[in-house]
Structure formats: structure tokens, C-alpha cells
Amino acid sequence: RCRKIVAVLPIVVAPDPRLKEKSGPVDAVTPQIRKLMDDMLETMYASGGIGLAAVQVVVHKRILVMDTERGSERYGARDEAKSRPLFLVNPEIVETSEDENIYEEGCLSFPGQFAEVVRPRRARVKYLDYDGKEQVMDCDGLLATCVQHEMDHLEGIAFVDHVSSVKRDMILRKMKKAQKRE
Ligand code: ZN
Numbered sequence: 001r002c003r004k005i006v007a008v009l010p011i012v013v014a015p016d017p018r019l020k021e022k023s024g025p026v027d028a029v030t031p032q033i034r035k036l037m038d039d040m041l042e043t044m045y046a047s048g049g050i051g052l053a054a055v056q057v058v059v060h061k062r063i064l065v066m067d068t069e070r071g072s073e074r075y076g077a078r079d080e081a082k083s084r085p086l087f088l089v090n091p092e093i094v095e096t097s098e099d100e101n102i103y104e105e106g107c108l109s110f111p112g113q114f115a116e117v118v119r120p121r122r123a124r125v126k127y128l129d130y131d132g133k134e135q136v137m138d139c140d141g142l143l144a145t146c147v148q149h150e151m152d153h154l155e156g157i158a159f160v161d162h163v164s165s166v167k168r169d170m171i172l173r174k175m176k177k178a179q180k181r182e
Contacts, residue, residue: 029132053153
């Protein structure tokens, strides 16, 4: 099999109004959509993340890529052999558990910023996969947190919208300062 030609895309960094726009559904999983997902995965790996939404590369479509198995700078050693990439098109959360989990979350659009976020511990997600086939996935722990974090992006919501206003303001102030420095 040929090695795919992929590109690392620029990631939008907060604060940016484009991150607050809602994403629309994908009509069909075409070769163009697959190419975008390949590029998104490469971009995510290159940045040491575990999830990326298309809105973060300025495509306002309901597309996510994730890999919580390979590890990340935040959540442990990175091991390419453990890669388990997930591609989710038009994802929908159909069920969440009542019990919750706390993770210290980060986001590739908020480099260097982290905050504890409370979310349901488990989530059942319906989506179209890389081949456009309908799938249902039961997520638990970090994967459940990751999928909920990424799905928020599709609604223009970021992890900082789940923390106290004091903490949020602090993070946004740091982000603005970092932007000015550039
Ligand atoms: Zn994010």
C-alpha cells in the first residue's frame, strides 16, 4: 500500500471568533473529506494532541479525529506502535452516564493552558467512520472526555467554557498576552 501524502495544517489559536462558529453536517464522506481527516490526524499527532475538530483548522464541518491510545504530551508517553486513530463524521452523543469524571484538559487551540473539567464518565456516540459507515462507540474515561471535548468544538464551545469565570478569564488573559508577543 502506498504511503499517503499528508499535510500538517495550521491550528487556530484562541481567542479567535472562528472557534466560536458552529459546524455544519457533512453530506457524504468523499475522498476530499478523507483527505481532510488524514491531514487533521497528522496535524494532531504533530502537535502532540489526542483530539482535533475540523473547526480548529478552519473547516466548519462536523468532523473529529482522535487517538487516546498513542498518548500525548499531557497524558503520558507517546508510542507510535499503540496508535489507534479514530475518525468521526457527524458525531452525535446518544447517551451519557450520570457518574462523572474529572480530567485536567488542554486544547491545541489553547497551547500551554490546562484546567480541570467535570464531564460524564461514559458516553455512547453514533457517527460515520472513515469509510462513511455508521458506527456506535461506547466511550469511557479519557476517551469519553476527549469525545465530549471535541464535540463541544462543533458547537463553538471550548473547555474553558466549563470552568469558573475566574479561571477562564485568567486563561484568556494569558492567551491574549501570548498573541501580542507574536
Ligand atoms: Zn480542543
